[in-house]
Amino acid sequence: MGGGQAMTPEEQELVMGLAVGLGDGPTRTLDEVLAHFGESDGGALALRLLRDAMERQDADDVEMALIVHGAADASVEEFLEPLIELFPAEWHREHEDIVSMLGELHSPKTVPTLVLATRWVPEHLDFDENRALAVKAIWALGAIPSAEAREALEGLRDDENEVIRENAVKQLERRGEL
Template sequence: MTPEEQDLVMGLVFVPGKGRTRTLDEVLAHFGETDGRVLALRLLLDAMEREDADDVEMALIVKASAGAHAEEFLEPLTELFPAEWHRGHEGVVSALGKLRSPRTVPTLALASRWVPEHLDWDENRALAVKAIWALGAVPGPEAREVLEGLRDDENEIVRENALKQLARRGEL
């Protein structure tokens, strides 16, 4: 993506006090698409192929703006998550969480325990918390088992969030 195209996509991001400077229709028109889901998937696959961290972020912005939460994103997002060449791990977990699919559980389990190098500074464990909350929304025993396994985690934030999700699910 060119810097101008990145600026166009960044216009979809809501900025407090300023709002959005672009509409999804403007972005779609620029890229010659009519469907935000199709554009988001195309941009994501292209960014992954080129291992372009900035373009991964742009694809995730388009995906979120389009409300594209289709199963067709599951495989690429699952493949993308553990790659260390990008910085979009939290966005990937958020996107996987919206799918609420038992097929996301292995990746969300990894996200609840693994700290990518670029997030090593985060004592609040935002990535883990997002993964735990996503697991809380996934139906089935696989998600429950992961959450139960996190009840004894050495990190207090991880433990507390796992307990909250188990309680919310009525499984405490």
């Protein structure tokens, strides 16, 4: 689907229907969305939409791709590479969702991205004093059974930010590595 078009407002509305709105459930089924896009597999569609949105640096369509992924209950495994590539980009708003998705994998391959998430605050999250993104990343690091993850957490024990220090210590304690 190289160099695809942006999703139409109608397509975005269709996909948004998969997301659980405030107080009400989804208004669309995954089957309806798959039929529209001519795909039979939700994970495959989500990946196709994600790669296409990344190519066009389209923040809205990245969001749509992740909604489809969530609705399809697809595995995160094949999203590992694109998500790692997408995370450091400033042009989208999905940094927290990406960290959550990478956190599901418990993979040592995600450690460098998760560490970046503890050090870097994307512009759209600049207001967040609680450093929710960093905390999410630290919890994700805590769940990875590898030496890289342990070293990353040990490195965060001396961070200048108290929230980060405390969460790193909590995770090391939980792992029995303090």
